[in-house]
Amino acid sequence: MKEPDIDSADEARRVAAVNRYLSLDAPGDGALDRVTSLAARIFHAPIATVTVVDDEWVRCRAAYGLPTRLCQGRRATSLCARAIGHDGVSVVPDTLADPHAAADPMVSGEPGVRFYAAAPIVASGGHRLGSVNVMDTRPRQAGVEELDALQDLAAMVTGELELRLAAARTVATERELRAGAERLARTLQRTLLPPALPQVPGLRAAAAYHPFSADEVGGDFYDLFPLDGNRWGFFLGDVCGKGADAAALTSLVRYTLRAAAVYDPDPCTVLANLDAVLHQEHAGSQGPPPYCTAVFGVLEPDGDGFTVTLAGGGHPPALAVRAAGGVETVHPEGGQLIGIxxxxxxxxxxxxxxxxxxxxxxxDGLTEARTGTGAMLDGEGLAAYLAAAAPADADDLLVSVHKLIASLGEGVSDDTAVLALSVPARSTAAPFRSPGAT
Known part of the structure; x- marks a missing residue:
């Protein structure tokens, strides 16, 4: 059985198709092993294989009755290579009576194949990738039903490979979409947060955002901005939900807080105005009301420090880390959720x-994280951690929080935003100069 002459352009396309499928399975594959087992049982033969043929080699993808190393080799001398040149089933009743078949090492050497039958594995584009093969160590004939069954098994292998190729393409597409979603989420998240905090005379400020999911936009937000005179406003909070709806709500909340603070910087009034805007936004809607938690504060320089006034709406308390040691809770008692x-x-x-x-x-993504014991970190745990870490300034505070989040690992289940403000120690603090002072 000699391999027919092959058109070079068509062969190049066939080899390209083989290469697409070769990465989808490997020797020892369970589904293809079952095909070889069925083929051997149908023919009552000791050996069955599934092979593919590239431009130079015959590669065994599954084998029954002998090691895979024995059923793969160079294309030039292989029975399996010649099988892909035929449309239907190929049969060699006695390999020693066929001079071309006798050149195959499996015929002239171990295991001494005398009977060979093969059905081509035909891809959807019509290219013959390889074959399902049955071999015996004695000459014999094959019945029509056996040969028909062999063709059916080859078609099953084709179907299996097509499914895997489709699955691989789906996974690749999903990865591309996920990467695109992650890029979009990162870009959108950046637009919801200030690109950089302003420099406040006599104060150090630092902020960070720790996302829980790379491909989902969270609703945590913060900002620091100038008010009238020497005063500065700042806020931090968390809107309900995730994704596009949370992004739209976050944008509305940040804009409203800034605008309300310019109109009247009294912290409670700012939160009340935000509450009114969220209620107005929900008016006439049938869906759940938009809401958020937030802390709004005003900084006013006072000697070598700052007076801070904070108002809270359902948000975790702020923590003051004192230069003399210790951590104090700064919490407006009784502040309720905003907008609901x-x-x-x-x-x-x-x-x-x-x-x-x-x-x-x-x-609250920070304080609701779980420790190694399964308990929530909570505010007391965070305060104790900071007291032990003794951060020196705002940047040091952020480093401490970053280390804490990293140590909690899978215990973190939500986004976390942090805003740190510190007054430099007297030895390093520059004297306060109001904007415009000479």
Missing amino acids: LRDPHFAQVGTRLNAGDALLLYT
């Missing part, structure tokens, strides 16, 4: 940041 209640109550509290003091605001 008919007449919410907002409360405010005052504190002072002296030289060497720092203030940390954070979202």
Whole structure:
């Protein structure tokens, strides 16, 4: 059985098709092993294989009755290579009576093949990739039903390979879409946060955003901006939901907080105005109301430090890290969720940041993270961690929080935004100069 002459252009296309499929399975593949087992049982033969043929080699993808190393070799002398040159089933009743078949090492050597039958594996484009083969160590004939069954098994292999190719393409497409979604999410997330915090005379400010998911936009936000005179406004919070809806709500909340603070910077009034805007946004809607938690504060320079006034709406308390050691909770008592209640109550509290003091605001993705014992970190755990870490300034605070989040690992299940403000210690603090001073 001699391999027919092959058109070079068509052969190049066939080899390209083989290469597409070769990466989809490997020797020892379970589905193809079952095909070889069925083929051997149907023919009552000791050997069956599934092979593919590239431009130089015959490669065994599954084998029954002998090691795969024995059923693969150079195309020039292989029975399997000659089988792909025929449309239907190829049969060699006695290999020793066929001079071309006798050149195959499996005929002249181990295992001494005397009978050979093969059905081509034909891809959807019509290219013959390889064959399902049955071999015996004695000459024999094959019945029509056996040969028909061999063709059916070859068609099953084709179907299996087509499914795998489709699955591989789907996975590749999904990876491309996910990568695109991640790029879009990162870009959109950046637009919801200030690109950089402004420089406040006499103060160090730093912020960070730790996303839980790379391909989903979160609703955590923060900002720091100038008010009238020497005063500065700042806020941090978390809107309900994820994705595009959360992004739209975050944009609305940030814009409203800034605008409300310019109109009247009283912290409770700012949160009340935000609450009114969210209620107005929901008016006439049948869906759940948009809501958020937030802390809004005003910084006012006072000597070598700052007076801080904070108002809270359902948000975790801020933490003041003191230069003398220790961490204090700064929490407006009774502040309620923003945008969901008919007449919410907002409360405010005052504190002072002296030289060497720092203030940390954070979202609940941090305190609701689980520790190694399975318990929530909570505010007390965070305060204890910061007291032990003793961060020196705003940048050091962010480093400490980053290390904490990294140590919690899979215990973190939500995004976390952090905003840190610190007054330099007296030894390094530059004297305060108001904007415009000479």
